[in-house]
């Protein structure tokens with residue numbers, strides 16, 4: 001039963017199909033009727049970037065925080081990321097002489113997503129972004145500096161901040177170290193939340209039912225619950241429903257992201273937004289399944305299809321480029337770049353993995369590259385010549401590409417790539433306080449969300465609205481807001 005007594009939604013049916021006969025929500029008239037196993041001020045579901053940041057923010061305010069993580073380790077997609085966090089107006093930008101503002105950042109996000117996110121919420125998040133980065137540095141001891149070696153497409157300023165290694169895994173370790181300094185944060189691993197517990201009268205969230213291996217189900221009671229479970233990239237049924245073009249694509253994200261947080265929220269009457277939006281990538285090696293950095297394109301490389309032809313302006317964005325690659329014969333392309341690019345990116349961890357796995361091949365001539373990947377040699381050589389002419393400024397590129405870096409020179413490198421899904425960008429509608437809201441704007445009592453569980457800033461549909469680093473923007477900034485808001489509200493109740 002839904003709290004309002006209405007028939008099951010399609011989302012709830014999806015939940016029941018994938019989880020067995022249970023409802024998404026366990027309704028209880030009187031919380032005193034239940035035998036609760038554990039109690040906290042703030043219950044955070046999911047220990048990725050959003051969950052850990054919200055836990056830290058809530059703990060700093062003095063709340064007792066309990067974090068549930070489905071997997072045996074924390075991190076989720078945040079661990080897989082390059083820890084690239086966008087923020088406008090930070091002191092790191094000022095020190096580098098970079099003038100930026102929340103307004104400009106908002107403009108960049110809205111331009112990329114074709115005004116497909118709430119402008120007020122987008123501006124709010126952009127304004128909070130510098131506070132997040134400075135708070136991580138100053139209060140949490142997590143060093144994030146300004147990235148100035150390349151400008152991410154779509155950002156009109158250098159505003160990406162990252163850790164020294166640019167590894168999400170290291171960033172998550174730093175978040176865990178910071179959490180360990182708080183006595184009022186407990187994290188449970190191998191502890192998937194199975195459903196929310198709520199009051200049937202108004203849908204107020206009371207806690208969650210947690211599966212504990214070898215024990216069964218435990219009941220966790222909380223004054224406030226934060227949903228930080230990311231989206232539904234690992235749920236093929238939800239993909240088939242909301243993003244059918246990606247349902248069979250290779251999924252490059254974390255397997256724990258199966259979408260139940262969105263289905264729980266929906267069952268409680270939350271509005272859903274941007275469910276068809278997602279981030280993809282057109283440079284995942286095939287069949288190796290490692291990420292060939294987009295810098296192989298942005299620094300001057302290009303892609304050939306199996307007919308030896310270019311098929312699009314590869315520079316238009318790595319997310320939307322995934323669909324272009326998938327539309328080619330066998331859903332693959334061959335990335336072509338040269339020694340200058342190779343040497344620049346060879347220390348990137350992802351690229352190293354491609355090298356170690358043998359995904360990258362080296363050639364003295366473009367004809368050898370074409371033959372090795374079984375492309376028509378003459379066609380590929382002609383395509384290469386035409387591309388190099390455009391790169392040298394000798395005539396217009398037939399696909400309208402204007403950014404080439406330096407013209408390519410032998411030796412060349414080639415890697416077969418495909419388009420892959422990274423993460424979904426649609427989810428529960430939230431307000432500026434990260435409260436989950438219904439269609440009429442009313443907040444579902446005691447429920448907060450951020451990161452991939454909430455609707456993102458990447459447009460209504462498709463891969464094209466994703467501005468680089470929108471993912472961690474939503475996860476970390478909204479996570480901090482959710483943690484602070486949930487803690488303040490919980491502690492107010494205590495009086």
Ligand SMILES: Cc1cc2nc3c(=O)[nH]c(=O)nc-3n(C[C@H](O)[C@H](O)[C@H](O)COP(=O)(O)OP(=O)(O)OC[C@H]3O[C@@H](n4cnc5c(N)ncnc54)[C@H](O)[C@@H]3O)c2cc1C
Nearest residue numbers: 046048050070076077078081082193256451452469471472
């Ligand atoms: C390869 C890759 C690179 C990326 N690089 C960047 C980047 O550099 N910058 C950027 O901005 N974005 C990047 N992104 C996107 C970014 O990683 C995500 O948008 C962001 O990490 C989402 O954070 P989150 O906290 O919402 O989810 P996650 O970090 O995925 O955390 C969700 C957690 O919830 C857990 N969980 C799920 N269900 C349950 C349950 N029922 N009970 C308990 N726990 C549960 C999961 O196991 C997981 O640990 C990248 C994504 C990928 C795949």
